[in-house]
Amino acid sequence: MASSNAHHATGWAAGIISAALAAQHGSHGPFHVWLWLAFAAGVAGATAPDWLEVAWWSRKKRLWITHRTATHWGLGWLAALFFAWHAMPHHPEAAVAFGFACGGVMHLLADWPNPLGVPWILGRHSLNLWNSGHCDLLVVAASWAGAWFVVSHVWMRGTAPLTMLKHLL
Secondary structure (H helix, E strand, O other): OOOHHHHHHHHHHHHHHHHHHHHHOOOOOHHHHHHHHHHHHHHHHOOHHHHOOEOOOOOOOOEOOOOOOHHHOHHHHHHHHHHHHHHOOOOOOHHHHHHHHHHHHHHHHHHOOOOOOEEOOOOEEOOOOOOOOOOHHHHHHHHHHHHHHHHHHHHOOOOOHHHHHHHHO
16 A cells, blocks of 8 residues: 555646546536546545545444455446546536546555555456555656646647746746
């Protein structure tokens, strides 16, 4: 499992990715509300597989689902991502569900390299690259590289990333 900080950092990248892809679909809304909500849902979705396991209605806040089972099921998150993606052209509010699912998939990608693995389809699969909490910087850097790629090649197509960065500084 990646650390909580790593999941939060990758969540910001997932939020940017989901907002960029929602913008490509034209899910803007007044004041770009659907893009902002897709971004916020991406940030929230990146920690969702962990907090969905907690019994928030009980006083002790124990897990009501075993860790890395139903809430970490890859096929479910990918299906949510797929259906929200295809609903966005007809229902701009689906950008929120898309952002949440994008964050959930980002969470699974961050958890995948450690030995506990992620249940993608039926059984757990692990890349078995490092133990939990190690190499978080690598996971965060990869997620932000993905966000940079999506923004520069999908959202702002034709804009040179280094030129854009020069104008921001």
